[in-house]
Amino acid sequence: MFGKIFLVLYILAQIGIALITEYVVSKHEWVKDIGRKTRFIRIIIYVILAVIPVLGAYLPHSSFKYLCMEIGNVWFAFFMFYAAFVLIFTGIAELIAKIAKRPDHRFVGHALNFAFLFALIIASYGLYHGQEIKLTEVDVNVECKGEVSSKPDQVRVVLLGDLHLSCNSRLKMTEQMVDMVNAAKPDIILIAGDIFTSNYQGLKNPEEYSRVLSRMKAPYGVYAVAGNHDVDENLFGGFAISPVSEAFRVSEMDKFFEDAGFTMLYDESVDIGGIFTLAGRIDGEKAGDGTSDRMDAKTLLADVDKTRPVVVLQHEPKGFAELSDAGADVVMCGHTHDGQIFPGNLIVPLFNENAYGVKKLHGIQTIVTSGVGYYGPPIRVGTDGEVMVVNLTFS
Numbered sequence: 001m002f003g004k005i006f007l008v009l010y011i012l013a014q015i016g017i018a019l020i021t022e023y024v025v026s027k028h029e030w031v032k033d034i035g036r037k038t039r040f041i042r043i044i045i046y047v048i049l050a051v052i053p054v055l056g057a058y059l060p061h062s063s064f065k066y067l068c069m070e071i072g073n074v075w076f077a078f079f080m081f082y083a084a085f086v087l088i089f090t091g092i093a094e095l096i097a098k099i100a101k102r103p104d105h106r107f108v109g110h111a112l113n114f115a116f117l118f119a120l121i122i123a124s125y126g127l128y129h130g131q132e133i134k135l136t137e138v139d140v141n142v143e144c145k146g147e148v149s150s151k152p153d154q155v156r157v158v159l160l161g162d163l164h165l166s167c168n169s170r171l172k173m174t175e176q177m178v179d180m181v182n183a184a185k186p187d188i189i190l191i192a193g194d195i196f197t198s199n200y201q202g203l204k205n206p207e208e209y210s211r212v213l214s215r216m217k218a219p220y221g222v223y224a225v226a227g228n229h230d231v232d233e234n235l236f237g238g239f240a241i242s243p244v245s246e247a248f249r250v251s252e253m254d255k256f257f258e259d260a261g262f263t264m265l266y267d268e269s270v271d272i273g274g275i276f277t278l279a280g281r282i283d284g285e286k287a288g289d290g291t292s293d294r295m296d297a298k299t300l301l302a303d304v305d306k307t308r309p310v311v312v313l314q315h316e317p318k319g320f321a322e323l324s325d326a327g328a329d330v331v332m333c334g335h336t337h338d339g340q341i342f343p344g345n346l347i348v349p350l351f352n353e354n355a356y357g358v359k360k361l362h363g364i365q366t367i368v369t370s371g372v373g374y375y376g377p378p379i380r381v382g383t384d385g386e387v388m389v390v391n392l393t394f395s
């Protein structure tokens, strides 16, 4: 549903921005003559670029589909900044022309130079920064609710999330992540979902990725939950264009998790070395079986050993009050990417109790990582991809 609305908005935005660009070109003293002569060829190039992401979303599985998706995501990165800047700068230039009583609209032409240049610089920076991973370290003291009999001194957790392996992934970045994780010497590694980006086939050489990921080592192992994108479905602009009933986890994904050495938790809990209990949840949006069904927090934690701290791993940072009532002591999540692209980092806190970092809510510690990878446009601006080290102490 949102995917189809987004498609209509996308087409309107492409047409609108193309018309504004043509208007600005016609007022541009440097390029108006050449602009007139090259209008036809420019429109053809623009239409091709605009159509590429649509082909990436709607074509059936093929290497051409994923090539379109890969190029389309980069085009999105440029287009979104260009659209914003051309609107802002043209608006300002028109205002100046009005105030300065310049009917020749000379300033308006310069709006195009600035919009194009700024968009190119910021998109290039975002592409570069999207490949960078920062090490974040936080100390979190957990006040256990239950009659905890044995409290560990400290547990060093590496929390990863949102790897978003896709057609836009680079193996080098996954290698860098694995090296950072091992160098942090964690007791346990937890992955909060969105290991894929809604398909398996788009990832080039998946065996290479699972081999690299299997190098991650920790004494208590590597545990993961699946996210809303660890299913096979078609996306446009980051929104699903098929219903939840058609979103299934494919067997190749399960095999990949196994090859990578991940112990997947689907609404189940495990004892971690007699130190704490780890409960991993099915994603509440896309369970992977064509539904949104998962156990409620009370049922999930009904029988877990509450004489030890209870750590919950889930993808989306939601339902903290229910988890607290059910006996959780700490919840770890991903999903938000901390907004990924400015001003997204200002918007996600409006929709999430904890959009990023550590927050004590409803009497429990909630920890949300910004994730390692990127979603849609392969860029980060104003946020960081991270490997999060969480030093848990219990009282």
Ligand SMILES: [Fe+2]
Residues within 6 Å of the ligand: 162, 164, 194, 227, 229, 335, 336, 337, 371, 375
């Ligand atoms: Fe994600």
